[in-house]
Amino acid sequence: MADRVSNATRKFGRASWWKLMLGAFLSVGIGLYLFSRPQTPVEGPATAGAEAKQAKNAKTAFEPTDWDGTPVAVVYVGILVLLVISCFAIVIAYPNSLTDVSRALRINPPGPRLQTSNDADLRRLRTEEDKRLNGYYWVDKQKGIAHIPIEEAMKKLARTGIAGFPKAQQ
Numbered sequence: 315m316a317d318r319v320s321n322a323t324r325k326f327g328r329a330s331w332w333k334l335m336l337g338a339f340l341s342v343g344i345g346l347y348l349f350s351r352p353q354t355p356v357e358g359p360a361t362a363g364a365e366a367k368q369a370k371n372a373k374t375a376f377e378p379t380d381w382d383g384t385p386v387a388v389v390y391v392g393i394l395v396l397l398v399i400s401c402f403a404i405v406i407a408y409p410n411s412l413t414d415v416s417r418a419l420r421i422n423p424p425g426p427r428l429q430t431s432n433d434a435d436l437r438r439l440r441t442e443e444d445k446r447l448n449g450y451y452w453v454d455k456q457k458g459i460a461h462i463p464i465e466e467a468m469k470k471l472a473r474t475g476i477a478g479f480p481k482a483q484q
Contacts, residue, residue, distance in 0.1 A: 448464065
């Protein structure tokens with residue numbers, strides 16, 4: 315199933331490859347142009363009248379200009395372009411990876427079992443517990459093991475005691 319790829323998918327992969335390369339070369343060219351052009355400092359309001367103040371106090375040093383934001387913007391755009399290009403490159407390099415597995419849900423999970431009647435459920439639980447504790451039934455009929463009511467078992471144990479356990483003084 316993973317071997318079959320439609321012609322449209324193959325055509326899309328071939329047609330977009332040259333567009334991807336063209337975009338990569340254009341972005342690299344624009345980046346190189348922006349970094350290689352000469353930077354001319356602009357005299358702005360930060361340096362207006364700074365020479366007069368520095369002449370009064372020669373020991374005072376200051377930063378004459380702010381850092382140019384163009385390199386930061388170019389790096390940001392370059393990283394963004396690199397991320398977009400790498401996403402397309404992965405899709406082109408692995409065209410079958412998106413369609414090889416069906417992610418459809420095949421089994422409907424059972425719905426939650428809600429407790430709709432608390433009182434009735436509690437009465438049913440108590441009835442089952444009472445029947446189990448106060449009734450007679452076989453635990454293992456072949457071995458002769460039977461269950462007797464809890465009250466009767468406690469009375470029998472008090473009368474006969476436990477084998478190997480010291481008897482209570484009367």
